[in-house]
Amino acid sequence: xxxxxxxxxxxxxxxxxxxxxxxxxxxxxxxxxxxxxxxxxxxxxxxxxxxxxxxxxxxxxxxxxxxxxxxxxxxxxxxxxxxxxxxxxxxxxxxxxxxxxxxxxxxxxxxxxxxxxxxxxxxxxxxxxxxxxxxxxxxxxxxxxxxxxxxxxxxxxxxxxxxxxxxxxxxxxxxxxxxxxxxxxxxxxxxxxxxxxxxxxxxxxxxxxxxxxxxxxxxxxxxxxxxxxxxxxxxxxxxxxxxxxxxxxxxxxxxxxxxxxxxxxxxxxxxxxx
Amino acid sequence: xxxxxxxxxxxxxxxxxxxxxxxxxxxxxxxxxxxxxxxxxxxxxxxxxxxxxxxxxxxxxxxxxxxxxxxxxxxxxxxxxxxxxxxxxxxxxxxxxxxxxxxxxxxxxxxxxxxxxxxxxxxxxxxxxxxxxxxxxxxxxxxxxxxxxxxxxxxxxxxxxxxxxxxxxxxxxxxxxxxxxxxxxxxxxxxxxxxxxxxxxxxxxxxxxxxxxxxxxxxxxxxxxxxxxxxxxxxxxxxxxxxxxxxxxxxxxxxxxxxxxxxxxxxxxxxxxxxxxxxxxxxxxxxxxxxxxxxxxxxxxxxxxxxxxxxxxxxxxxxxx
Numbered sequence: 001x002x003x004x005x006x007x008x009x010x011x012x013x014x015x016x017x018x019x020x021x022x023x024x025x026x027x028x029x030x031x032x033x034x035x036x037x038x039x040x041x042x043x044x045x046x047x048x049x050x051x052x053x054x055x056x057x058x059x060x061x062x063x064x065x066x067x068x069x070x071x072x073x074x075x076x077x078x079x080x081x082x083x084x085x086x087x088x089x090x091x092x093x094x095x096x097x098x099x100x101x102x103x104x105x106x107x108x109x110x111x112x113x114x115x116x117x118x119x120x121x122x123x124x125x126x127x128x129x130x131x132x133x134x135x136x137x138x139x140x141x142x143x144x145x146x147x148x149x150x151x152x153x154x155x156x157x158x159x160x161x162x163x164x165x166x167x168x169x170x171x172x173x174x175x176x177x178x179x180x181x182x183x184x185x186x187x188x189x190x191x192x193x194x195x196x197x198x199x200x201x202x203x204x205x206x207x208x209x210x211x212x213x214x215x216x217x218x219x220x221x222x223x224x225x226x227x228x229x230x231x232x233x234x235x236x237x238x239x240x241x242x243x244x245x246x247x248x249x250x251x252x253x254x255x256x257x258x259x260x261x262x263x264x265x266x267x268x269x270x271x272x273x274x
Numbered sequence: 275x276x277x278x279x280x281x282x283x284x285x286x287x288x289x290x291x292x293x294x295x296x297x298x299x300x301x302x303x304x305x306x307x308x309x310x311x312x313x314x315x316x317x318x319x320x321x322x323x324x325x326x327x328x329x330x331x332x333x334x335x336x337x338x339x340x341x342x343x344x345x346x347x348x349x350x351x352x353x354x355x356x357x358x359x360x361x362x363x364x365x366x367x368x369x370x371x372x373x374x375x376x377x378x379x380x381x382x383x384x385x386x387x388x389x390x391x392x393x394x395x396x397x398x399x400x401x402x403x404x405x406x407x408x409x410x411x412x413x414x415x416x417x418x419x420x421x422x423x424x425x426x427x428x429x430x431x432x433x434x435x436x437x438x439x440x441x442x443x444x445x446x447x448x449x450x451x452x453x454x455x456x457x458x459x460x461x462x463x464x465x466x467x468x469x470x471x472x473x474x475x476x477x478x479x480x481x482x483x484x485x486x487x488x489x490x491x492x493x494x495x496x497x498x499x500x501x502x503x504x505x506x507x508x509x510x511x512x513x514x515x516x517x518x519x520x521x522x523x524x525x526x527x528x529x530x531x532x533x534x535x536x537x538x539x540x541x542x543x544x545x546x547x548x549x550x551x552x553x554x555x556x557x558x559x560x561x562x563x564x565x566x567x568x569x570x571x572x573x574x575x576x577x578x579x580x581x582x583x584x585x586x587x588x589x590x591x592x593x594x595x
Contacts, residue, residue, distance in 0.1 A: 058353075105351075106381050113351065114380035117371050123341045124376050127348020134309065134330065135352065154372075157341035165333075 003052075003081065005045030007213035010080070011038045015242045016269050017076035021089040023262035028093070029101070031239040031252035033073035035177040035210065036144060039235055040077040042216045043142055052082035055110045061139050062128050064113045066121020067146035067175065068102035069254075075099045075108065083110035119154030121145065122172075126158050129170035129230075140224070143172040148180030151189045156201075162230040163202030171223045171231040172203075175210065177239035181253040195234050203232040210235025244268050277459035279469055283485060284453055286425050291320035291448040293425035294387070297432045298324055298357065302331050307353060308436065311346050313339050313360040319389055319448060321359070339368040343384065347376035350383040355436055361395070362388030362445055366407040377441045378414045385435045385442045391421070391481065392532035393573035394447040395565065403565025408509055409537030411443050418442045418463060419509040421480040424451040426459050427507060434463060445481065452485035454505070464508045466516035472502030475588045476520040479530040480507050480539050482570075482579070483558075487530050489581035494588055501588055512542045514550065521551040526591045528556050530584055535559040554594035556587045 014037040022028040044050070048061040065074050072092055079086045084098070091097040098107045102116030112128070115121040125143035132139050149155060162170055174194060178185050185191055198205040204226055208215040216235065223231025239253070240246030245261040288296075298321070302308040314337045316322055325332040335342040339360050346356035358365070365388035366373070377384055388407055390396075395403040411417055418440055422428040428446060435442045454469070461467060469484065470491055477487040484505050491501040504520050506513060521527055527547060529540035540557030547555055560577050574580055 062352075064348075104379075113348070114375060117375045119340075120344050120372055120376045123344020123372065124348035124351070124380070124382075126341070127345035127350075128352055129348075130333070130345060131309075131349035131352040131354045134349075134354065135307075137352075154340045154344070157338040158344075161335060161338070161341055161345070164336075 001051060002049055003045055007038070007041040007045045007217065010045040011041035011213060012269055013080055014041055014073060014076045016266050017080065017086065017089055018072045019243065019262045019266050021072060021076065021092045023259050024090065025093055026258065027254065027256045028072060029069040029253065030243060030246045030255050031179065032067055032070045032146060032175065032177070034241045034243045034246060035237040035239050036070050036073050036175050037242070038211045038213050039144060039173050039216055040073055042213050042220070044077045044081045046217060047220050048142065049139065052110065055083055059137060059139055062112045062141040064115065064121040064125035064128065064141065064143045065103050066115050066125065066143055067118065067149055068115030068121065071099070071101055071103045074103060074111065078108070078110040118146070118149040119152030122155050122158035125170060125172070126162055126167065129167045130165055133167065133169055139169065141170050143170065145172060145174050147174055147176045147178065147185050147191060150174065150191055150194070159198065159201040159203070166228060167230045168227050171220060171233065173233045173235050175237055176234050177237040179239040179250070179253070183250060198232040202229060204229040205232045205234065207234040207236065210237035211241055242269060275460060275462045275465060275467070277461065277467060278456040280453045280456050281488070282453065283489065285450045286453045288425055289320065289448060289450050290425050290428055290446050293428050294432060295320045295324050297429045299327070301433065301436050302328050305355065306331065307355045309333065309349060309354050309356050311335055311342050311356055311358045313337055313342050313364065315360055319359050319387070339364045340372050343369040343372040343386070344376045346384045347380060347382040355383070357385045357387065359387040359389065361402055362391045362407045363402050363404040366404065366410045370410055373411070373441065374414055378417055383439045385444065387444050387446060389446055389448045391445045391447065392560070393565065393570055393577060393579065394449065394482065396570050396573065397567055399567035400565040405534040405560045405565060407445065408533050408539070412510055412537055412542070416440060417510060419445070420463065421445045421507055421509060423481065423484045423505055423507055424454045426455040426457055427461055430460050447482060451482070454484055461507070464511050464513060466513040467505040467507065469503035469505050472500040472524060474500045474524055475526040475528060475592050476502040476504055476524045477528050477530060477584060477588065478504045478506050478517065478520070478539070478543055480505065480509065481532050483530040483532055486579060486581045487584055490584035490588065493581055493585040499588065499592065506539060506543070509539050509542055512546060514546045517543055517546045518550040521547055521553045525595050526554050528558060528584060528587050528591055530579070531559040532579060533559055534562055536562060554591045556591045558584050558587050
């Protein structure tokens with residue numbers, strides 16, 4: 001069933017829970033978790049047909065976090081959606097946890113696919129979508145890839161495959177925050193006009209502000225309304241968005257931080273400064 | 275396991291690929307969730323007729339091995355039963371990370387056929403001649419590596435793995451194998467098959483090397499050496515009990531493989547022997563070299579995969595007892 005959460009508030013709560021979960025560890029993949037919070041809030045708050053009490057429900061919509069290092073953002077989203085207790089978030093990356101750095105479908109309730117080696121979620125999401133199409137199911141598969149991840153050849157293998165097989169039940173997002181681990185994407189491997197590239201590959205492509213939850217939801221509905229092509233929604237985002245000590249910083253992919261920095265960032269989010 | 279040995283050394287009437295296509299046709303009629311994924315080698319593996327007859331169960335992915343394995347993994351996550359095919363060199367070298375993560379780590383279910391192993395790549399030459407495919411996969415936890423001996427075993431393996439969960443690598447020559455088992459024989463994955471009993475040395479082989487080992491045993495018999503022949507067709511998980519028992523019974527072992535001696539059957543057997551039953555052993559196989567162009571018979575000579583070389587190694591090993 002579709003959830004009924006206000007995405008803007010949900011996104012703020014996801015960011016806060018990520019920071020609370022990571023503050024004792026003092027390190028983590030902050031940048032990409034923050035830039036992805038809004039799309040996760042739209043998906044799990046409103047757009048996806050899911051049953052958090054029954055994560056294995058066969059007719060559900062699926063989500064593949066191909067940029068698997070954003071696991072903590074997905075875990076906060078899943079916990080807040082009721083897949084497992086919110087309190088468990090504090091175990092992220094601690095010994096024996098069910099919440100590892102990168103997504104693991106055999107460990108975490110609600111995680112639909114294991115990811116972490118970049119590019120692979122593209123193909124597994126395609127397989128889920130294609131399999132469900134062959135089984136004549138109505139479900140949608142949602143996929144989030146990173147912009148740095150688009151350096152991988154496997155992304156472009158999948159980019160050819162999905163339109164060829166008319167996988168209109170696949171809706172993908174690129175978290176286009178313009179940064180990767182070692183710097184700006186334009187300096188390392190310039191992706192150029194991503195929208196144009198995906199249009200040329202045969203995707204129904206829309207570009208939106210990736211922090212505007214209404215725009216993201218609207219783009220999903222447009223992608224669903226056409227029945228021919230896989231959907232590609234390019235999310236123009238900022239890496240570290242909403243986190244006072246990460247936003248606007250060049251090397252914010254994986255960071256170390258203090259408890260105080262986290263608490264300040266949480267306060268700022270609560271006050272609505274961000 | 276219920277099998278009978280055919281000692282005629284005759285080539286099978288049906289090519290391995292045709293036996294595969296026939297078996298897949300039987301299976302898909304029983305279960306529409308079977309799906310065959312291919313990386314543009316449908317003609318090579320003889321699946322064109324299958325594709326025409328079952329278009330809804332066939333996906334030609336194009337020349338993209340990594341995406342094919344990932345797609346198969348995703349399909350299995352929603353209950354489909356994928357079989358993939360490409361040449362063994364590409365099946366492993368080009369998709370190793372996908373086999374590891376989207377496959378084994380994610381605990382999805384894929385049956386991967388890698389064709390033209392080792393010298394059977396023949397005229398495609400060194401670039402296409404996988405002497406390393408088993409070695410690449412052996413380090414992946416939980417994976418099952420099978421090298422069918424002939425079409426009778428291949429049929430049984432395809433049928434069995436369709437009903438099993440996990441990641442399977444089935445390494446097969448596309449051409450006509452030498453018949454080793456009588457029709458209708460069945461096997462247990464993970465259990466070695468005793469081809470011939472013996473007292474002086476055990477020849478442990480898989481794939482095309484089984485028949486050569488049987489011939490080697492005949493050569494040795496002429497010299498009053500009684501060699502046992504053990505077909506270890508499951509390289510992982512390996513049958514530790516059968517290998518230890520064979521070493522105990524005969525006191526000497528020769529492994530024979532169409533693969534680099536590093537990290538293939540010979541290495542796996544050596545590990546078992548070292549840990550359980552240390553006896554003199556030798557590894558017949560590719561001595562850490564790349565392949566080259568040539569006929570299968572030429573390449574078998576070139577790399578020592580012949581009955582004569584196996585017999586020579588057996589005598590040498592017996593001398594070290």
